[in-house]
Amino acid sequence: MTTTLSDTETRADERDHDRYSLSSSDGNTPLEHVDERDVREATICVVGLGYVGLPLAVGFAQSNYRVIGYDVDESTVEKLQNGVDTTGDLSSEAVADDDITYTTDDAEIAEADYVIIAVPTPIDDGDRPDLQYVESAAATVGSKLTVGTTVILESTVYPGTTRDVLVPELESASGLTAGEEFFVGYSPERATPGDSEHGLADVVKVVSGQNETILNDVATLYESVVDAGVHRAASIEVAEASKVVENTQRDLNIAFVNELSMALERMDVDSQAVLDAAGTKWNFHDYQPGLVGGHCIPVDPYFLAYRSAQEGFDPDLMRTGRKVNESVSNHVADLTIKALNQCHKTLRDSRVLVLGLSYKPDVGDIRSSKVADVVENLREYDVDIEGYDPHADHDAVSEVFDLHVQDDLSFDGIDAVIFATPHAEFESLELERMAAELGENPALVDVTGTFDEDAAHAAGFVYRRL
Template sequence: MTPTISDTENRMDERTHGRQVVDQTESGTTLEHVEDDQRTREATICVVGLGYVGLPLAVGFAQSNYQVIGYDVDETTVERLQDGEDTTGDLSDAAVQNDDISYTTNATAISDAEYVVIAVPTPIRDDDRPDLSFVESAGTTVGSKMSAGTTVILESTVYPGSTREVLVPKLEDASGMTAGEDFFVGYSPERATPGDEEHGLSDVVKVVSGQTEAVLDDVADLYESVVDAGVHRAPSIEVAEASKVVENTQRDLNIAFVNELSVALEHMDVDTQDVLDAAGTKWNFHDYQPGLVGGHCIPVDPYFLSYRSEQEGFDPELMQTGRKVNEAMPGHVADLTIKALNQCHKTLRDSRVLVLGLSYKPGVGDLRSSKVSKVVDTLNEYDIHLEGFDPIANPDAATETFDLEVQENLSFEDFDAIVLATPHDEFTQIDPEAVASELADDPALIDVSGAIDEDEAVDAGFTYRRV
């Protein structure tokens, strides 16, 4: 049954909607700003999606004395959280055991929240088009359960226009209510950085937006209460949506430049890092390093921006070229490995190569979207015997994800080469001389990010290559 205005009025009498109150008029429900921090803290917030974005957000709100409902469709994730286990590896077991958070797979709990924050994945399809199916599904679920007067805030990465064009219709269809009259919508792009303790939720300025100035004020007040760094009020939802994909597209393009530079300099027999060190002495030179570009943001977000741009009739060639360059880097790393083995007079099909670091970035165990897998796939084409090791990632998950044997305990014995793909701290502290003594004669070290000192590696007897 569609809620009536009187239904909404009665509900708001029972509990005040945080810093906002509902004014019932003939045209429906409107939002007025209320400067009262204590009343906001009494609001209940439901976070939909308890991954690397949603869970820290739920914990952050709970630590700021909000009542929080953590909702996810994954029963295993919820059960682990109910047992007090941090499922992201970025928080702590103690943090997720906050008494102000309840974890559930029961969507009915959404109806108890004044604010619903949606933080579900937005991957790309095999054809590089955005996949917003999780946002659509969340919109249907939230819409079917939310109460009148609720404010829904999307945090998932999307292309400009998605909140109004994709999420809002799902919310309206499932609820029978009208956005801007019976419920309210905002957008605040996530800026989560897994494995980075210095840039957590409270430490990074939060971009916020709302469908009206009153909603923007309310959403800004909500996030200001948990983000010490403050908020930036975007003038529209579309600006906030675009800002997220632009942040990572900019990084993708800059990394693509130094990646292409590294390949060009490799052909010239000029050391890339030496060039960057020299160029970096100029005051306005930007420091970017070549390497593999994996993860859930940098290699994904440019596709969102390109997709939307193409819909409007403009083909963004530079963005697309940058993506092609970075997607080619795993092949370049594999090529460096083959050249190093040849230089060491190794027969490829008789060679044994150990890949150190399988996750997409140092300090995290997330194997999804790791470009190391493409390095492995290319080397497998040459019948090279490959093994891998990652001190953080789950060995069973790594074995399932990568087409190679994964060591549970690190052993260098009798390998012909090491590919240091992801420089976890455990690897940057290794002694090249001690490692070389365990390897086969004339070993090679392919150090993707330059984590090991080249002179020390060469002195230890390695044939050394880096991107």
């Protein structure tokens, strides 16, 4: 029978010390070993070297830990072994730290005192949580698990996943018992790609463990690398829920201003002017309308809604917020069509340039970019579309967007510009120069409200924004 965490907490307190002794000569039990070990002497294995796992591995190595970085992707590991930052957020020197061993050999997991799992948790085509990577990682880790090891999940999951998914997989693969021969914790990632001011050390880390001893041990571990400190969650489920709640709250707030902008447009009222006016009140929250892409905000509400529905409560507000934000891509395409019509352009003869293809400024990640949906919607009108992004990989763009990407930015022959992602490289763009290069009756669809509307009109643009 699978051991649950509530069971192991009780049994850990009442355990027979001789029965669960470590194989070492000191005779300590695993839990006593946790009490006594010096985390500074620990070996840490990070499983999954993506935008969450790699900064973790580097952060621990920079704090003088011995770190094993494990990933199943041979190409990723080879690049990291050669000192190539695969995330774009770290320096080559940091990636090449001698204290990190990058490997695809799962046998090295057995050397770790702490194994931190940081693998993707996407949603499937039915907007349900897809935990296949967590399950696969748990099976791999479990097969190499040694007595006394603590396994910490960092992947975003719904409340109960550590208890109901991770632990059974680890126990099955290892033959060991959670809470007696190995231990588990959960600490949700708070990585922000492209944000140098909010890295691993700078953001309070939520930590949890299956009992007080493990909680304190995990907290001590993260306190050694997180300058901002840690927050000890009351339970693993609380920590799991906190992550999805963070991003669900943001999703709902953005959904409100997105819906507001659509409503005010039909009233012929400037939504940005409305937000500026409302923002003069001290307790008004500053959110801006826009496309909601990425790996967190468009995903996490589905995790919370899924788990809630399992308990018989369907959270309508969360689902409605998702529906509103998913509709913004259609709205941006509609604004573009209206702008082209106002410019007296024939749609099938029009050329549109999309500036910025990634999901957020100053990063190259396009995998969850909603700009792709804008492009797909415009194709229904036979509009000729091309793109430019100084950060995104051209081969990846061609595969995901099926789009011609300019090597060098050119407005020649373009009828409309969609300003989708405001990379820093675009800050030097001048409206008058853009309009002059575009030609007669150009259109500008400013998704992020970057440009001043009056200045755009003065430069000769037909201007639209959310």
